[in-house]
Amino acid sequence: MAPERFHVTIDGRDLELSNLDKVMYPAAGFTKGEVIDYYTRVAPALLPHLAGRAVTRIRYPNGVEGAHFFEKNKPGGTPEWVRLETLPVPGSTKSRETIDFVVVDDLPTLVWLANLAALELHTPQWRVGADPDLLVVDLDPGAPAGLRECSAVAVLMRDRLAEDGVAAYPKTSGKKGMQLCCPISGTQDAETVSAYAKRVAEELAAMVPASITAKMAKAIRPGKVFIDWSQNAAAKTTVTPYSLRAQEFPTVSTPLTWDEVEAIGTGSAEPHHYRADEVLDRIEKHGDLLADLMTPGPVLPARH
Template sequence: MAGERLRVDVQGRAVELSNLDKVLYPAAGFTKGEVIDYYTRIAPVLLPHLADRALTRIRYPDGVDGGSFFEKNKPAATPDWVRVATLPVPGSSKGRETIDYVVADDLPTLVWLANLAALELHTPQWRIGTHPDLMVVDLDPGAPAALRQCCQVALLLRDRLAVDGVEAHPKTSGKKGMQLSCPVAGTQSAEVVSGYAKRIAQELEQRHPRLVVSKMAKNLRPGKVFIDWSQNSAAKTTVAPYSLRAAPTPTVSAPLTWEEVEAGAAGERPATTPYGPTEVLDRVETYGDLMSDGGVRPALPE
């Protein structure tokens, strides 16, 4: 029934759910209840990627065909058990000096956010109070380039980063591109991390000018893959691994194996359709968390 509310216990926290039958992905008939179910089931591998990170949400209260809004500040009526971190935001366009960020460290917070139709979860490359511990590279294909070309560039990046002892973990963006997440030492500033990513992007552009572009100008990008090194700015966030995306049907930013990337680069797996929630849950059953870094976190050459 529309407007019906249900109070549930999630690991000892009382969470109020509402409108579980509300369709948030009309093309697939995918409801808010199914969104909550997905986030509940994926939580064991998702939460470690959200822990201690200031969370930006993109909310779709009327579904993906309705309006959406970015939300950084804690919502009104945030439960007192939700962890909130007050952090400075220098240069805010809204004149704020600080923002009260939600930190999703546990399942009750994740369920509460899913009930607010926070479909997309985006995190910075740093944990609260630290330097960046991730370097993120976004691979954005300019048509007619597509995911196959992204896979080719991902392999070039993997091999070049390995020369400096940097391990890269590939994932789909959940839309048309890919991202590489690279654990780093967490002892260097965002400027150092961004500067290194920019140098690598420019180096690959010089070596592979028909495939790679490192500049953001759209007129340079048709038929090439833009290596977006600027994701490592202290002000940027990236969609979290296992987060849903707002597409006509529910898709997920899904971690990949390098074998899959190699197959994609060869055109053997035409990944024109991103992975959906059920597929990603099945993949976790098979692979576990492909984004687990194993504790290897090198410092970057300066």
């Protein structure tokens, strides 16, 4: 039977939506229609974090229990109104290799990607044609460490960054760990930003070697939180705030308050991975807790 298709017009753009009843998250009975509804409703908070950034999508055509694939290049059938930017292949040594990246600057493009079952959206720390305006610290726990241990490390990292005048804003990854997002000047290249992040990560690992590591080797990570400074390399992307994650349930990379992080880290609150409906409620209550990321931050200090 042919899939049921619906023609809609969003902000003057014509789209065709299909298979809205297809279940994307079987454990929750969460359908593609609900994915599209979530991304439509979260768009006012999400779109500023996507704007101007080349987006990598992770698509799950048959839901989170089916096969998936990463997609950087524009897909076949891309509407002519979707913004594309032709950029070098990330990490490629062949300067002639390029990709037509999608840039999500508006609601129609976001809905179009949601209809393609692009459940996860990942973006770099730079906007097209510019140096990084974000420093991202990825806190990745090695079991049995989890979100509680990440929260304790996040507070240490926040305080260390503050010594250099760098403000950090926390969010869950939507999976097992969390990230700190820090607005920076946008005047230093990715190598400079990455070197600074590595330096600070190694400082903290030296301070608390029993629970923090700045080394990528998986053999030394059980029970520790890995501070992944390498997320600041030009070729890397990080899950975008408010993106869904392809977990058993429709969890979301969710901005947190520092009061929440401190409570989790000290054990006075339980770690929690927020789902789509909870995140929409949080936005209604708090607004976008990461709105300050849109304001340029400081120049990072040189080695001292």
